[in-house]
Amino acid sequence: MSKEYIVIPMGDPSGIGPEISVKSLAKEKVYEKANPVLVGDKKIIEKAAQIVKAQVEINVIDNLEDGDYRPGVINMFDLDNIDMSTFEYGKVQAQCGQAAYDYIKEANRLCTEGGAAAMTTTTINKEALKAAGINTLGHTDILSDLTGVKDPLTMFQVKGLRVFFYSKHVPLRKACDLITKEGIKKYVHLMIDALGTLGEDHPHVAVAGLNPHCGEHGLFGDEEVKYITPAVEELQAEGVDVSGPIGADSVFFQALHGKYDGVLSLYHDQGHIATKTVDLNRTVSVTHNLPYLRTSVDHGTAFDIAGKGIASEVSLDEAVNVAAEYASAFAKKQRN
Incomplete structure (x- = not known):
């Protein structure tokens, strides 16, 4: 080699x-x-x-x-x-x-x-x-x-877990306001392209939920109903191998153990906490694009x-x- x-x-x-x-x-x-x-x-x-x-x-x-x-x-x-x-x-x-x-x-x-x-x-x-x-x-x-x-697109990697970030250094309130259907679609495509440059020719990716229990059909927030689910469905119709939204309390664990090649985190701390809890000292930031x-x-x-x-x-x-x-x-x- x-x-x-x-x-x-x-x-x-x-x-x-x-x-x-x-x-x-x-x-x-x-x-x-x-x-x-x-x-x-x-x-x-x-x-x-x-x-x-x-x-x-x-x-x-x-x-x-x-x-x-x-x-x-x-x-x-x-x-x-x-x-x-x-x-x-x-x-x-x-x-x-x-x-x-x-x-x-x-x-x-x-x-x-x-x-x-x-x-x-x-x-x-x-x-x-x-x-x-x-x-x-x-x-x-x-x-x-x-x-x-x-x-540039930021990805965190620790062990087998790869996390991409929809937004980074913005207030949490603004991070929620930034969620749109087209935005989700854009970032999933960026993830797929980035993983391709790393040798993953057919990656299976996931989108994390924003609200508790992915909003429970609008009971705890409507971003999943209005933006995230429609984006995922349209991506799947295009042939993209993407799942979601999946509750943030489980999706990172699943990806760590090989179910997904990458996860889209919808705000800064959501993905940072997930990766750094696995191993604070071995979490590596990768910049794509x-x-x-x-x-x-x-x-x-x-x-x-x-x-x-x-x-x-x-x-x-x-x-x-x-x-x-x-x-x-x-x-x-x-x-x-």
Whole structure:
């Protein structure tokens, strides 16, 4: 099996991103399925390696094919953009916000022009980005701006459970108001397309109910009656293999155990609770509709423990593993 390149921007230098990057890339297992490459500042990575006591060689490269992809070697693109005389761990700093943005921008270039199939992002800090004058304050917004993709689709994966989100960062009241028949149909088709890029050629998906017991025929809310059920019925008439609405108290459990290849969560916390209850540390975010595959850790910069060497790399391990798992299928679909 050919191994694809996975690019990892190291995140805000003042946070735990550099430490978990070194810990993760020091492991032999990560090189079994992929060729991982770090984008960051060599000085910060050297410091992180000292902090976590990792015996690694840092190999600065200019092209992906120049890397030495074997355990014990961290191949990286060194942007050399941190002034160590003013650098501090655990602090909001404009230079760190700018640096984190620059790492993402370079990683995006490597994915769109340099031959990488996937990007695995670590952690950035919104306040640091703002201090640097950057108005796109999250990974998804930044990547949307850099690629011109206006409607990226978010999927969470943990073990066998894959959850897509109809809406994300909106108030719950607004999330309910956003439910429409055409919206449900649109997102189910997006799910089907996304799962296809991951190698699921004939996925069976489900739509979660919005209200308790899916509204009990209008007794506890009428969104299922007015919008969700009609959308599912029309999709089924089109030949789409979709079920629903199915009560949110059971559909995620069923998908975890293999009944469905994906579930459409109708608001932010509905899907977040379902996945993170299965395993908080191994829940991975996957962004679809970009020109490349993107996975991400699902935690923050943890300024309170940055520089102490105690941050867990488990989430990054899993995010790189998911990227490696899907990268070949994704790259094959894109190249065809």
